[in-house]
Amino acid sequence: MLTTKLRKxxxxxxxxxxxxxxxxxxxNVExxxxxxxxxxISLIPKLDNPFKKAEPGEYYEKDVWADMKPAGKEVW
Incomplete structure (x- = not known):
């Protein structure tokens, strides 16, 4: 096991x-x-923002629940 010390x-x-x-x-990684x-102490590689080069609407997902009506005691 290797050891080390902190220094200012x-x-x-x-x-x-x-x-x-x-x-x-x-x-070469931050x-x-x-x-x-x-x-x-943990060193976690810093990742680039994945949305930085995204096209408008690229990560859009259709709201599949939009047409669903309440079926019980849900608040509408």
């Missing part, structure tokens, strides 16, 4: 990941950093 660099905190452990990480209540 300017107004940031740095954690060094040994290259042998980072071989599956893409150095990551979202998340820490949980137990102090676990």
């Amino acid at each position: 660099q300017g107004s940031s905190v740095v954690v060094t990941i040994p290259a042998s452990e980072a071989k599956n990480l893409d150095m 990551y979202i950093v998340r820490t949980d209540k137990n102090g676990n």
Whole structure:
């Protein structure tokens, strides 16, 4: 098991990941950093907005419930 320490660099905190452990990480990707209540740190690859290049109406779905009438005690 490898260990590391946090260190302060300017107004940031740095954690060094040994290259042998980072071989599956893409150095050209921006990551979202998340820490949980137990102090676990997760690096989540930041994805581009999938709707950025979408054509108008590309993600539209027809309202299949529009013609349905109430059948019981639903509030209409």
